[in-house]
Each structure stands twice: as C-alpha cells, then as structure tokens.
Amino acid sequence: MPLEDHARIVSELTSRGYNAEREAVTQLAATDQPAAVLEFLLEDLPADALVVRSAHVESARSALETDAAAANPDPAAPDSAAQTDSTPSVSTGTTQPTASGSGAETPVETEGSQPIERSVDHDLRDLEIAGDMTGQSTGTGEYSDFVTVFRDRLERLGSKLRGRINHRPATAIQSMPGGSEVAMVGLVNDVRSTASGHWLVELEDATGTFPWLVMKDREYADLVNELLCDEALAMEGTLSDDAGIAFVDSMYFPDVPxxxxxxxxxxxxxxxxxxxxxxxxxxxxxxxxxxxxxxxxxxxxxxxxxxxxxxxxxxxxxxxxxxxxxxxxxxxxxxxxxxxxxxxxxxxxxxxxxxxxxxxxxxxxxxxxxxxxxxxxxxxxxxxxxxxxxxxxxxxxxxxxxxxxxxxxxxxxxxxxxxxxxxxxxxxxxxxxxxxxxxxxxxxxxxxxxxxxxxxxxxxxxxxxxxxxxxxxxxxxxxxxxxxxxxxxxxxxxxxxxxxxxxxxxxxxxxxxxxxxxxxxxxx
CATH class of the missing domain: 3.60.21.50 (Purple Acid Phosphatase; chain A, domain 2)
Known part of the structure; x- marks a missing residue:
C-alpha cells in the first residue's frame, strides 16, 4: 500500500472503519516504515477503538522496533524492514520555498521534513448548533400554514422596529383625521411607481393594508429600489388631507445595529x-x-x-x-x-x-x-x-x-x-x-x-x-x-x-x- 501523503493514510484508515487524530496521522507519516507501522497498529488496536490516536501510533511504532531488534540482535546488522521503506512518506512532490522565497503562499511539507506538531486539545473546542429544524417540519401547504408563518415573521421582525416609532395598526391609521402624524410596521405588500415618478409602497399588518407615498425628491427615495415584497419595514409620515394615504418622512429596516x-x-x-x-x-x-x-x-x-x-x-x-x-x-x-x-x-x-x-x-x-x-x-x-x-x-x-x-x-x-x-x-x-x-x-x-x-x-x-x-x-x-x-x-x-x-x-x-x-x- 503506497502511503505518499497524509491523505492516503487517512483514506486507508477510514476504509477500515477508523477515524484518526491529525497528530496521529502526522506521526504515522513521519515514521521510517509507515506501511508496516500502520498494519501493526491495526492489528493491535483495542476492539472498541473508533479513533486512532497518537498513543496508538507510538505504541505500534515501539512494538515494531522491539520486534525488529529481536530479529536483528546485532546492532550493526541492517534492519531489512527499514531498508524496504527508507523514504519518509510525507512528500508532496513539490519544492519547499526558501526564506527569501518565490512568493509562494502555500508552503508544503517536503521529503525528509520533520513531523508537524498537530497536538489538539479537544477540550478547548466548543461547537453548538441553533435553528436546526430537521425533523420539525409541520407545514402541510394549507392556507392557514402560510398565514401562520407570515404572522410569525411580522411579530418577530416587527418587535425590532416598534421601539423606533409610535406604531399604529393599519385599521387605526385608517380612522385617524387628515394631517395626523402616523407610523406603521408591516410587511411590504406592493411597490409601484406613480405617473409622476413617485413611489407607492403598500404595507400590510395583521389588521389590514395602508398605502405610503415616497416622494421622488426625498433623500431616502433611493431606498425604495432596495425593497422586496414581504420584507418587514417601518414607516413614519403624515396623513394626506383626506387621510387616504400617508406621505413618508422616515423609513426603517430591521437591520444590524x-x-x-x-x-x-x-x-x-x-x-x-x-x-x-x-x-x-x-x-x-x-x-x-x-x-x-x-x-x-x-x-x-x-x-x-x-x-x-x-x-x-x-x-x-x-x-x-x-x-x-x-x-x-x-x-x-x-x-x-x-x-x-x-x-x-x-x-x-x-x-x-x-x-x-x-x-x-x-x-x-x-x-x-x-x-x-x-x-x-x-x-x-x-x-x-x-x-x-x-x-x-x-x-x-x-x-x-x-x-x-x-x-x-x-x-x-x-x-x-x-x-x-x-x-x-x-x-x-x-x-x-x-x-x-x-x-x-x-x-x-x-x-x-x-x-x-x-x-x-x-x-x-x-x-x-x-x-x-x-x-x-x-x-x-x-x-x-x-x-x-x-x-x-x-x-x-x-x-x-x-x-x-x-x-x-x-x-x-x-x-x-x-x-x-x-x-x-x-x-x-
């Protein structure tokens, strides 16, 4: 089995049903006989082991050296096993950049390089998941399901907006006299331009809809072309004399503070x-x-x-x-x-x-x-x-x-x-x-x-x-x-x-x- 790089070692381990610590892979690749150590390690692993760890590699390497020493009691005698695989198996076939360098951004290990220190303290790691809805899907596609999800959107995003304005429901605004100062939080129901180049934005909340007119010459008019239907928005303005529409003075997104x-x-x-x-x-x-x-x-x-x-x-x-x-x-x-x-x-x-x-x-x-x-x-x-x-x-x-x-x-x-x-x-x-x-x-x-x-x-x-x-x-x-x-x-x-x-x-x-x-x- 050729072990020309770390990836091959990992692939060989996983093909046999094991995961491995990164440091363990590095130690294994750096041995004089990675293939022999790996085979010895796999034979010697505890039956309940799922992850190959550094201690396993060190134990296998030491045991293999002990067996080799027993087979070759003369220290001067060549170790035949070592001769069969004398090249460290960490080469990627590329040349290590020099210190003065050629500008290469990705240094790689080269043939004969020292083992990489890969010590990882897993106790320092902390990984948590939020918002995973796997196994929690309840939607059936009924009309009531859509009403529920949009009400939830309005409530949660609206809560981020209501503190900025003196919010009134659509039905309350409809009953207010012309010239009143008004504010509303809702979902964008429609956006369209008028014949004179102004913008009409219709907001919808749980009580109904109300139209808001954004004048083309106001400084915030360019925000209208950022709007998407169904997004949450807050608007402040003044009711027209007939109270049928509100002229926008301010516009707010939920936004990141x-x-x-x-x-x-x-x-x-x-x-x-x-x-x-x-x-x-x-x-x-x-x-x-x-x-x-x-x-x-x-x-x-x-x-x-x-x-x-x-x-x-x-x-x-x-x-x-x-x-x-x-x-x-x-x-x-x-x-x-x-x-x-x-x-x-x-x-x-x-x-x-x-x-x-x-x-x-x-x-x-x-x-x-x-x-x-x-x-x-x-x-x-x-x-x-x-x-x-x-x-x-x-x-x-x-x-x-x-x-x-x-x-x-x-x-x-x-x-x-x-x-x-x-x-x-x-x-x-x-x-x-x-x-x-x-x-x-x-x-x-x-x-x-x-x-x-x-x-x-x-x-x-x-x-x-x-x-x-x-x-x-x-x-x-x-x-x-x-x-x-x-x-x-x-x-x-x-x-x-x-x-x-x-x-x-x-x-x-x-x-x-x-x-x-x-x-x-x-x-x-």
Whole structure:
C-alpha cells in the first residue's frame, strides 16, 4: 500500500472503519516504515477503538522496533524492514520555498521534513448548533400554514422596529383625521411607481393594508429600489388631507445595529468555509480538492480545526435542463458515496458541519431539513454534523449563520447592480442582513415552505454570515458582521456558460476565529 501523503493514510484508515487524530496521522507519516507501522497498529488496536490516536501510533511504532531488534540482535546488522521503506512518506512532490522565497503562499511539507506538531486539545473546542429544524417540519401547504408563518415573521421582525416609532395598526391609521402624524410596521405588500415618478409602497399588518407615498425628491427615495415584497419595514409620515394615504418622512429596516460588536475565540483557531463541491459533475475539480485536502495536513493549516460546508455537496440529478449530459456519476446515491470518499481525505480530527443546498437530495423549499438517515449513513466520514439550511453554528463563541444562498439570485435580479451583483456576492448578503431575513420574498424564484414559525428570520445578529450557491468568491463586513460567499469546486459547465456565470472555483476562505480575519487559499 503506497502511503505518499497524509491523505492516503487517512483514506486507508477510514476504509477500515477508523477515524484518526491529525497528530496521529502526522506521526504515522513521519515514521521510517509507515506501511508496516500502520498494519501493526491495526492489528493491535483495542476492539472498541473508533479513533486512532497518537498513543496508538507510538505504541505500534515501539512494538515494531522491539520486534525488529529481536530479529536483528546485532546492532550493526541492517534492519531489512527499514531498508524496504527508507523514504519518509510525507512528500508532496513539490519544492519547499526558501526564506527569501518565490512568493509562494502555500508552503508544503517536503521529503525528509520533520513531523508537524498537530497536538489538539479537544477540550478547548466548543461547537453548538441553533435553528436546526430537521425533523420539525409541520407545514402541510394549507392556507392557514402560510398565514401562520407570515404572522410569525411580522411579530418577530416587527418587535425590532416598534421601539423606533409610535406604531399604529393599519385599521387605526385608517380612522385617524387628515394631517395626523402616523407610523406603521408591516410587511411590504406592493411597490409601484406613480405617473409622476413617485413611489407607492403598500404595507400590510395583521389588521389590514395602508398605502405610503415616497416622494421622488426625498433623500431616502433611493431606498425604495432596495425593497422586496414581504420584507418587514417601518414607516413614519403624515396623513394626506383626506387621510387616504400617508406621505413618508422616515423609513426603517430591521437591520444590524451599527454598534454590533462581534464575538471572537479566546485562542488562535481557524475555520475553513467552503461550499458547492458538486461531486458527480464532469466539471468537479478533483485535483483542486485533492490539493485542498493535502494542504489541511500541512504545517500551514495546523490551526484549522473546523470545516463548514454550505451546501451542494453533490451535483444532483435533474436540477437543470440536460444536466445528464454533464454528469460523471448519474446515480444520486453513488454521488454521495463519492463525496464521502472525498471527505475522508481531510484530517480526521476536524469538526465538520454541513447544510444542504438546492442540488442536494432534499426538498427544494426553504427551510431545508438536513438529509434523511440513508444519506446521513453514506456521508459518515469523520462523523459530520448535518443540519438544516439555514442553521447557526457557534464555534468557541463565534456565531456563524450558514445559509446555502438560493435567494441571492432573487436579490441580485431585483436590486440595482451597484447594490447587488454576482461579482460582489457579499453585497447581496448585506441586503439580507439589513432585512434580517435570508429569503424575504415569497412567490419568486426562491421556494419557501410554510412552517409553524419562520425559520428564515435572522433573530440574533451573527458574527459571520456564510453562503454559497452563486459560485462566486466575495467577502466583506457589514456593520461588523463578516459576510463570506465561498465560491465552488466546479469549473464552468455548459449550463453556466448559457447563463453567463464564470465561477470562482478551487478557493477556500480560512477565518481566524480570534480576529475574524480572512485568508483565501487558492487550489486551482
């Protein structure tokens, strides 16, 4: 069995039903006889062992050396076992950059290098999940279900707005005399322009609707082109003389407070944020993924302890017209089996969290519950946590809102290019943070499922907002919230060419959880 790098060792261990600590893999790769030590280790492991640890490797290495010494009592005699495999198995076949360097950003281990210190104290780790609605879907598609979810949205987002204005229900405003100062919190029911170029925004609450006129020459008129139907909004203004309409003086979004201070980890630890792997596609970038997996075993990645995947693990079947012509693997379950083999390549001691996307074998309507038991059983490498889309993951105090990102298409289509576009996907993410909802518009391209509550509301401000879907890399900060769209692992397909999508493929954003700084590693 050739053991040319760490990934091969991990693959061999997982194929035999074991996970492994990263330090254990490093120690194993650094031995003079990695293949022999591995075989000895597997034979000597306790029957109830599930994870190969450093102590197991050290025990196997010592035992093998003892056996070799017994077989060769003359210290001067050559050790035949060592001669059969005298080359340390950690070479990646690349040249280590010198100190003066050629500017290479990704140092790798070279043949003969020293073992990497991979000591990880798992007691320091802290991972919590919130908002996972897997197994809690109650919607039947009845009219009453839709009423329930929109009432819940209005109540929760309205609570963030009512403290800013002297709110009145729509029916109360309708009974007030002309010239009165009025304010209302509601969901945007309609937005249209008038013949004279002004804007008419109709708000709806639990009691009814009321029209608000935004004059084209007011300083906040440009906010109207940011509005989406069904988002929560607050308006203040003055009733017309006949009290049939209100002239808008102020407009408020639920928004992220400008005073938001993000949490950070108490130690230097990193998370890799990726999405849209698309295993099963002809255009899946296997070489880039292999380089990424190999990199995770290097010194440069020793602080990466978390891996977050924001959906589309596989290419899926029947997702778009003529997709069959672009599939390397046509069976959906075989696609997930192939993805699981790819997952085995990353270090076994990573904490992994995954959510589904629109190419995955779950319902298309959002929120999307996590995968069924059969698929969870297939994607079992390194025991990942598989949760719904969206969900919030808290890593050592740092909250990460994970959402696949289908609604970004709608935001980009509806809003002006300077406010949302594919080349800067994080700007579209800013809009969702401003609206405090990951998919506010109902009835458009984004399919929404009615549930007993609106799982798509952003109740708590996250420290990091992570999306994928659009296959573009972009990141930035909105009111101190780090927004990252992590690109993809699939080169341009014929379908993407037809809709003018030029993907950013083979990138892995790495976030320092103690500072929220971002470094992008490129593998393509």
């Amino acid at each position: 400008r005073t938001h201070e993000p949490s950070t980890a108490d130690r230097h630890v990193q998370a890799a944020l990726i999405s849209d792997v698309h295993v099963g596609s002809d255009e899946f970038m296997a070489d880039a993924w292999n380089d990424f997996a190999d990199w995770l075993h290097t010194e440069q990645a020793k602080h990466v302890e978390y891996l977050l995947l924001a959906g589309d693990m596989v290419e899926g079947v029947g997702v778009y017209p003529d997709q069959d012509d672009e599939l390397e693997i046509i069976d959906i379950y075989e696609q997930y089996e192939a993805f699981n083999e790819r997952l085995k390549q990353v270090p076994g001691d990573l904490d992994i969290v995954m959510i589904p996307g629109n190419h995955d074998a779950v319902r298309l309507a959002e929120p999307q519950p996590g995968f069924d038991e059969r698929l969870r059983g297939i994607m079992s490498a390194h025991d990942p946590q598989i949760v719904s889309n969206p969900s919030t993951v808290t890593l050592e105090g740092v909250s990460v809102l994970m959402y696949h990102g289908v609604s970004l298409d709608e935001v980009i289509a509806e809003l002006p290019e300077e406010k949302a576009n594919y080349d800067e996907p994080h700007k579209a993410m800013y809009q969702l943070l401003k609206k405090r909802h990951v998919a506010p518009q109902f009835g458009g391209h984004t399919r929404l499922a009615p549930e007993e509550k609106d799982y798509l509301v952003i109740d708590e401000v996250p420290d990091i907002f992570h999306t994928g879907h659009v296959h573009k890399l972009g990141f930035g900060k909105y009111h101190n919230v780090l927004a990252i769209n992590s690109g993809c692992w699939q080169s341009q397909t014929d379908f993407q060419k037809s809709v003018n999508i030029d993907p950013d493929a083979g990138f892995a954003p790495i976030v320092d959880l103690d500072t929220l700084d971002v470094t992008v590693q490129k593998f393509s």
